[in-house]
Amino acid sequence: KHGQSDSDALAELPTESRDAFADQVDLHALQLHSRSDSQQDGASKLLFRTRAGMLIESVILRIATGRTTLCVSSQIGCAAACDFCATGKMGIAQNLSPAEILDQVVQARQALAAEGRKLRNLVFMGMGEPFHNEENLYATLEALIAPELFHHPPSRILVSTVGLPEAMLRAARRFPAVHLALSLHSANQQTREQIIPLARRYPLDELRRALAELNRTQPANTPVMIEYLMLAGVNDSPDAARELAAWVDGLRVHINLIPFNPIEDAPHLTGSGRETREAFAADLKAAGLKTTIRYSLGADVAAACGQLVRKENRRTAMASAESLSKSEV
Template sequence: MSSELSIYDTPAIDRLRHELRFDPHALRRYRNALLKHGRADADAATELPADVREEFLRRVGLHPLELHCRNDSQQDGASKLLFRTRAGMLIESVILRIATGRTTLCVSSQVGCAAACDFCATGKMGIAQNLQPAEILDQITQSRQILATEGRQLRNLVFMGMGEPFHNEENLYATLEALQAPELFHQPPSRILVSTVGLPNAMIRCARRFPNLNLALSLHSANQETRQQIIPLAKRFPLAELRRALVELNRIQPKSTEVMVEYLMLGGVNDSLESAAELAAWLDGLRVHVNLIPFNPIDDAPHLQGADRPTREAFGAHLKSAGLKTTIRYSLGADVAAACGQLVRKENRKHAIAIKTANLSEA
């Protein structure tokens, strides 16, 4: 375990500043340069007094993650970043340069995922390990530094990368606190979205703690039997419970906030007009916005295929005619396996097996 202080641990960093006896305004300028403006480490460090700079940087850990490699899409401007943790595992973040000019970062909260959804490569990894707040936040820091070299600013954060965020609930909350803290990132909650496969009690706890935060539910079917086929956790958290959770979210959150309902369009599974009618009926009376998402094929699910574009558009038209706000999404980063459900797994599998073998040998 590293003895370094985390740059995100505000009380510890403030104590170090007091010990080294330098101007708090210099520390504020340094953190602003690094965390808000994405300046390079060495450049941001020039905001620290020269006489304490070396000692401060010796004792403070900036990056618990190492940038392992970067793959840039040649189609649409997405970038997949592979980070290696100090435990040797790989995680992914994806920079999405939206055509409108807004830039979004898709953040991972775990290595792997225990939800094991049928359509998702991450869930096929066979492991699920929580990331610490500093490991989640460093994805944002390093991504912001990359974008700063392009003259871009990171606007939106979506927790839609590797992992089920509410399986790492307390670390997620610590991360959200740091993101919104004025002395750190000062990210408005309206520009943060947390996506879950559907843990109703955790969704309600999160909304009560962060009422202005955006939440997304990966629903994918309003039919209990169909949903269980593609999302194993649906057996534990049936649709009736999720519906009650959405009603409560609508009560807790401001009237201007809508719950995002993610719906992956799977050919022959959930893409019929009958499925659209079921979905419209299930969502009736709720303050929601539906996102229809194209499916990106994965090797571990050859039995699944995406719905074609006319089917997706007909499905969306049915929802709109029922009065539901609906957006038909198009994938970014598919050519670098950066799109939803295409996250790294092979190397982590090998590393997890090696660790397990070593532990058994020691025992």
């Protein structure tokens, strides 16, 4: 809860019990593989190794205002397979346990406490589609907000999804104060299907009905975050801005425009230029919509770490499959 180091936490136990406890209880579900600190801004990427040998990543963001945010992963890989996402290109999708998700928070809190900082915001925007790991997500949220455990305010937790309508509604009913974010990226059905395969299963009209229901379910101060990745020549035209404004009209939302960091598995995609992003935002604001432009942190450490995660996990998954195949012969 307080971000104590392992040694400080053990010091809370009676002296005669510490060694036995440390020998018999594994304090962490994850092993810290590496930490990369940005030389450009206040971002730190943490790579963890699971007991199965896979790598996952978390990112600590230190905003200039002094606020801190942790971006956590809920899966290894992702079945959503969005065209712009490195995680979806891994070709695997495995759920993380509540202990593995929570240990990302524990170790990030410890890292921040060593700097005299506290974790403020927690976002499920790392590897994986959280609602494809729904049961473990809910167990994690319960632990995070429990006063006797992490005691993290639910209003400072955000769960991002590619758009599973029924799961979003279930989450809102169970955790009404937890914020939800929809990775929309286009208000045009055909365009959205091109970059998000799951859009074929969950069309835009169904998503919009779900958002309207979310607005009725959640508190008035809990808008749905609309995430919109700006892709040059794909979804950044004035017409695309008008389509987006029309689609969210009447909904309680906050639009977040996101710059695209290129990935090696999608060379056909490039990010919109700064002027295009700002013009797009101006069109939305002129339509009366709350809009912000996110400025990417940690770009200098993201590419190398993401490449390492993909390559290591592919190799581990192939070795595991080969071993299983041999055992069945």
